[in-house]
Amino acid sequence: MKLFIDTADVAQIREAWSWGILDGATTNPSHVAKTGRQPADVYREICDIVDGPISLEAVSLTAAEIVKEGRELARLHHNVVIKVPIMKEGLKAVKMLAAEGFTTNVTVNFSPLQALLAAKAGATYISPFVGRLDAVGHDGMELVRQIKAIYENYGFPTQIITAAVRHPQHVLQAALAGSHVATMGFDVLEQLYLHPLTDAVMDLFLKDWAKISAR
Numbered sequence: 001m002k003l004f005i006d007t008a009d010v011a012q013i014r015e016a017w018s019w020g021i022l023d024g025a026t027t028n029p030s031h032v033a034k035t036g037r038q039p040a041d042v043y044r045e046i047c048d049i050v051d052g053p054i055s056l057e058a059v060s061l062t063a064a065e066i067v068k069e070g071r072e073l074a075r076l077h078h079n080v081v082i083k084v085p086i087m088k089e090g091l092k093a094v095k096m097l098a099a100e101g102f103t104t105n106v107t108v109n110f111s112p113l114q115a116l117l118a119a120k121a122g123a124t125y126i127s128p129f130v131g132r133l134d135a136v137g138h139d140g141m142e143l144v145r146q147i148k149a150i151y152e153n154y155g156f157p158t159q160i161i162t163a164a165v166r167h168p169q170h171v172l173q174a175a176l177a178g179s180h181v182a183t184m185g186f187d188v189l190e191q192l193y194l195h196p197l198t199d200a201v202m203d204l205f206l207k208d209w210a211k212i213s214a215r
Contacts, residue, residue: 001175004053004183006163008032010045012186017049024052026083026105026127026163026183029059040076047077055105055125057083058093066093074102081105081124086114091121098122105161112146119156125181130174131164140164141173148178168192 002023005016008031016022025046032039043056054077058069066089070082082097083105084090094104098121105125106118110133115126128147130140144162151158162174165184168191174182 001179002052002181003171003189004055004161004181005189006031006165006183006185008035008042008046009186010035010042010049013046014049016186016189021189022050022052023181024054024079024183025050026055026161028057028083028107043073043076043080047079050079052079053081053103053125054079055081055083055107057107058085061089063089063092063096066090067096070097070102070104071100083107083127084123086118091117094118094121094123098124107163109147110143112143112150115143115147115158115160116150119151119154119158123158125159125161127161127163127183129164130162130170131166133164134166141170141177144174144177144179 003021004024004026005013005022006026008027013025032042035042046054056073058066060066060069066084073082074080081103084094086106086109094106097104103124105127106123107127109115109126109128118126128143133140133143144160147160159180161181161183162179163183165171165182165188167188171182171192
């Protein structure tokens with residue numbers, strides 16, 4: 001399973017990329033707004049750091065405008081994936097963008113039938129938001145499993161990006177469900193390294209090694 005970082009914080013992206021485990025990045029308008037910077041400047045910096053798919057979101061509301069915006073985003077770098085919301089106009093745009101050879105990430109997905117429509121429109125990626133579903137009393141990971149089953153039933157090539165990840169268990173469950181990608185914030189990505197037993201055993205090893213050195 002590929003790991004993407006979900007942020008527009010360039011410092012976090014640079015640090016996470018240095019770990020050697022990242023495969024790509026995703027952003028959204030809220031992430032970009034938090035930076036207080038011009039979107040194009042942020043996007044160019046991300047493209048300079050990440051050597052992999054980089055999802056940049058179109059914020060237009062009609063198919064024609066989304067396609068126009070998507071083309072402009074794609075000009076920034078060959079790794080750009082055009083992120084499109086899952087609505088009627090969005091799926092029309094995905095169909096047109098796919099026909100032009102652009103890669104797309106259909107976002108804010110909350111149902112398996114929405115994911116089916118995205119695949120039929122030619123989406124490269126689908127992004128089910130698992131954490132947001134959990135927050136309103138639904139099982140977000142069940143959505144991932146349902147999408148996976150539908151795509152395998154009919155041979156859709158659309159890849160699943162488990163998104164709105166809130167904790168390491170979401171990442172584990174995504175991997176077990178066969179999600180192609182999990183995208184997460186810097187804090188969750190960092191937690192994947194951590195385990196109290198690793199810390200305890202490393203501490204023991206170092207203390208024992210110090211005894212040898214003291215002889």
